[in-house]
Amino acid sequence: MTDDAAPGLPDLRASDADRERVAEVLRDALAEGRLDMTEFEERLEETYKARTYGELAPITRDLPVAGVTPPPVVSLHKEPVEEGSWAGRIVGGEGSSAWAVAVLSGFQRRGRWTAPRRFNCFAFWGGGEIDLREANFAAGEIEINCVAIMGGVQITVPPGVEVVVRGIGVMGGFDQRETGVPGDPGAPRVVVGGFAFWGGVGIERKKTRAARRQEKLDRKAAKRELRSSSRDDEGETHRRILEDHKDLLHGHGLGRGQGAGSGPRDERRERRYED
Template sequence: MRASDAERERIAEVLRDAVAEGRLEMDEFEQRLDAAYRARTHGELEPLVRDLPASGSAVAPVGPSRPAAPRGSAANWPDRIGGPATSKGAFAFWGGFNRKGRWTVGRTFTAFAMWGGGEIDLREADFEDRETVIRCFTIMGGLHVTVPPELNVEVRGVGIMGGFGEGSNGEADPAPDAPRVRVTGFALMGGVGVERKRTKAERRRLEKAAEEAERASAEQKRLGGGGPDAAGGGGRKELG
């Protein structure tokens, strides 16, 4: 089964406690921590803490009884496919609309904006079907589609005295089990844009992981510089 960011974080917490208690040497801690953040399945996570006690009094095991995966592109894609659609279209005339947060997009979603605009955010959305078509039509207006970097997206549209396309983003790396979304339609004297972007929560998780790796590297350099800890002279080792 695919592992989520929350599960990787629980494994990292066990590893941090283990190195603080002297159960792991710093080099082994770094190797396991790196493997934890690169793990994609439960089978890769479990061996990393099999010989260690749970963090604190108890840690939720890596298995079917764990809490649900977080929303955003970090969520398990198969869990987000299926179920009835909560919205199959949107309309804006001299105004605007938005579809974002927790919602289920229909297998065919049609959006129209005239002298107005609309926002379609798929980063935390569920999908009625694995294959989804989003039809965007705008006249002297604008439509903006936001998707997570891991989503499989194909953009096919026509801009007449306007624009229709996907912005470049180096993060784009579609996941094989993610839904496929095709964005089509036309923009007349207006624009339709597709942007790949992570949620704030996911960006914070990635920043936290980077900070932890940096702290671990700094601690390894400090211990390698000599002193009682480097010599293995007992006592509790604290992460910086």
């Protein structure tokens, strides 16, 4: 990010995806020798502490790639990701991030990002999170290669994605629970491989927060409708009971042509007087 990355919007809140883009620039700079380890760690810490574009901009100002970072597209309305529209999420290209390293630390890839055809990650006494629920895909099949040594990597995929696990574990392992679950037509295929030693790679199928929130709202609306319908049914039942009760009283009373005080006792009393 640079001063030009968010013109006129220095106080706009940055997203997790914005921080990850800056972190990726720092990792590339470390690999190219533009930053030493101390500078990299200091800037990475500043990146994850940053809350606005104005705080992110100075972190990569002196790096050559900072000048070509495209400005963010700002929308006041967050559009939910439709899990079923897979054709729009397989976008091609190289992907926004191709590798990640966690040594006594952690890494995250989540939010709106493009998963490449092959993503390599390494965790040593650290952990990583790869969340594909809101991600786009560079191809219909992508591979995630994980090496976890006394560390772990957690992979989260959206419903409908096919998962194939080919990793090897020694005193560790790869989660196999999602293997064999068929994917939706046109959905991408995620192949998870690599090696785990005293570590593990977990795979979880989970809906996005927006989807879960919408389901919760739908359930509440259905319950309200059910309660309203139940109250209407109870009211109708009570009305029918009252009408039946009135008919019953009418049948035992005025319906037989008897007065309010007439009855069997009055008839016996009249016969006694006549005798």
